[in-house]
Amino acid sequence: VSYNVCDEDSLNTAVNPLLERAVQSGAKVLLFGNTMFWDELSGPDVSETVMAAHNAAAVLGVVAAEGHSLLPVVRMIVKDIEKDQSEPSYRFIGTAAGKDPRKPPRGPGGRDKGAGPLLRPSMGPGPGGGAKPVIVFEAEIGDAVTQACFGQHLLREEYVLLAVCTRKGEVVVFRCYRSQQEMSALTADERDLMLNWNSSRRRATTSGVSIGSDDAEGGPGTFEEHCRYKGHRKGIACIAFNAMEDMMVTGSIDKTVRIWSVDTGATWKIIEVAYPVFGAAFLPLNPQVVVSANGNCVLHLVDVRAQQVSKRKVDLGIRSLQFDDTGCFMFVGTIEGWIHVFEHVEQDGAAALRFKFKLQFGKGAVTCITFVPARPAEERPPCLLVCAQKPDSNVAILDCVYGPPSGMLTSLQVRHRVPVQITTTPVQCCFSPSGGGHLISGSEQKSAVVCCISKKSSLQVFALKGHTKTVVAVAVNQADTMLASADIGGKLVIWRRRQEGSARMSVVPEVNLESLSPER
Secondary structure (H helix, E strand, C coil): CEEECCCHHHHHHHHHHHHHHHHHCCCCCEEEEECCCCCCCCCCCCHHHHHHHHHHHHHHCCEEEEECCCHHHHHHHHHHHHHHHCCCCEEECCCCCCCCCCCCCECHHHCECCCCCCCCCCCCCCCCCCCCCCEEEEECCCCCEEEEEEECCCCCCCEEEEEEEECCCEEEEEEEECCHHHHHCCCHHHHHHHHHHHHCCCCCEECCEECCCCCCCCCCCCEEEEEEEECCCCCEEEEEECCCCCEEEEEECCCEEEEEECCCCCEEEEEECCCCEEEEEEECCEEEEEEEEECCCEEEEEECCCCEEEEEECCCCEEEEEECCCCCEEEEEECCCEEEEEEEEEECCEEEEEEEEEEECCCCCEEEEEEECCEHHHCECCEEEEEECCCCCEEEEEEEEECCCCCCEEEEEEEEEEECCCCCCCCCEEEECHHHCEEEECECCCEEEEEECCCCCCCCEEEEECCCCCEEEEEECCCCCEEEEEECCCEEEEEECCCCCCHHHHCCCCCCCCCCCCCC
16 A cells, blocks of 8 residues: 655545555555655655554554655565565575674663774784684575675665675675765765755664564664576676766676666666677776677677667786776786776767777786775875686786876886786775775685785785685775675675774684785
């Protein structure tokens, strides 16, 4: 039964006679407040109408919820039904403190502990000497993880998304709800915007227990499954979100590129190519165009709306691609250690790629390229982190040289090579800006490898222990408060920062990029 949250008469009609008749018939009823015609910033105050709806729902023993779309609420209800009928698709396997990872620690009086400013770079060793994760859970999907990627860093949401790809061609997306510390890092305007946006989408109250409370899934600092994306027939080799983060693109060994709706998990477009796809992304300056790279040395540019396709040939088989922060330049890694640089241009009203230059920095296949933007305050130039397989077995740091002319990428220069055990496994690398900047990479040493890459550092390498098999996927969220690592056994580990010196030190362990010794 639906009503308009801006119209009190609409609610009265929905409750009496529609809702009462539905309850009398023995049906399980949802009272849904439609917020499609309500502007949370400039619209009228609808809190009294929504409260009246929840009161009526409580009296009649039905569920009440509000939102712009009915689909998320239906998905939530179906998920709860499935939980009652079967085991969950993944399971939590504990924390270092032995607590339920779905519930944040509680302080005196039932309040969350650890609220305060955003954490400093303070990922320190846990009890007993080793760094331990805050939350560990295992995705029971029966196969290896191939990629991991954070997305939807929108301030209006209470969570960010973590997408995990598998060798069977499935994408499992989790909601990572903002912790109290992450919330406190937002400005007052940002918090108000997020709270107003989510007030109309608050989860329903059933039998007096709020599904979205701190004591259940969906509370601050917790995790839950958002959606599963099924369609690829073989392993997924690449994944990326668009700029608005409402669409997602994946490339697979099954020779297809798929564009997905992030909210529903539905496939919006399928692009078939002749060879396995190892790289795919939306053009940053023209997001209706998808660029993909396959193992037969071909780059495809597909305008998904105009149905236009253009191709660009590369000397060798492609294994990875990445854009810089301007969106104008694209880096393509090949199977024999070359990086080709292309510039995004417009030709006859269509997107095109113009070759600029290339550099061979090694002989091993380039499995991942991560662009690190410049930070002049720390004397950090823009650079690339490049994973290279055997015989190189390292992550190279390549400085990006721009100009002259201003803004034009002119060359790449090798700064350092960080030894990492990478023989045949296509591992990812990512970047954490804390503490002057840290390289984080997967490895065949059954751990995530971390190295400070600031110019004043000595490039000491240490490992984050939490896996028993080869770590292939690593990702850091935009706020730099969470690190995800995943291995070929299907295990996903979430490392979350906490405040130094707080009471949470003994309850919620952390990972400290600066205080860990190299042997750890």
